[in-house]
Amino acid sequence: MQHGCVAVQVGNARGGLTIAAREGVPKEQIILGEILEPLGTHLSLQGGPGGEFIYSDPGYTALIDSAVAVGGRAIGVPLNSRLENDLPAITAKVSQRSRAVFLVNPHNPTGIAGDTGQLKAFARTVSRQALVIVDEAYLEFADQFTQRTLADLVRGGGNVMVFRTFAKVFGLAGLDIGYGLVPKPIAKALNAQGLNNPHLFNRLAVVAASAAAWVNHRRLNNSRTCRRQICAPPP
16 A cells, blocks of 8 residues: 555656646646546536536537536537537627636547637637636647647636546546646646645556656657558558
8 A cells, every 4th residue: 555655646746747848837737637527616616606618519528517517507509510619609609607618629529620720719719708628638649739739828828728638649548547737826726626636546547647648759649640540441
């Protein structure tokens, strides 16, 4: 048991610092864990019941479901005709009651990634009224990942949060652990609630994620190449 506790502590410190360095943000803005559900709870409770959470429907609703369970209101916006996040329609739903806009890019379940320029312009505009949360769980499979991620908006101090997971491109399915790049005020609040406590995590997941955090871009490119080969149509 003692050895396990040491592994968790070392894994968290090493992994958190490595992730911060990779992402180019201060360590304090990295929140480790599968944080979407507790984040939905936190945002919904903050300010009392009735806060609105806007998302694309159909879509991945872990954060939305958690928000609704404690008094939030879900506002689903249908995908457009190309099965993409309908950014103009989502923008039209944003109001003073909006707590957060939650997008998945590439979208789940359609797998379609939005236009990077349009998505960043949308996030810059809408984040002035509500927190914009982008789940990029599958974006690391995409070409030109560093140009397409919205992490630069977090680095720039925007009211934008990006979520990633080790379960997809790093192949840690069954050892669920991810992390968020979080605006400083929200990161401070989540840290105060203990969400970054390594003892909340599966110990094997922490060790595996700590190792995965050191994987270089060359190996990630190999993963993307394998994905293209698997998904390529037969000759």
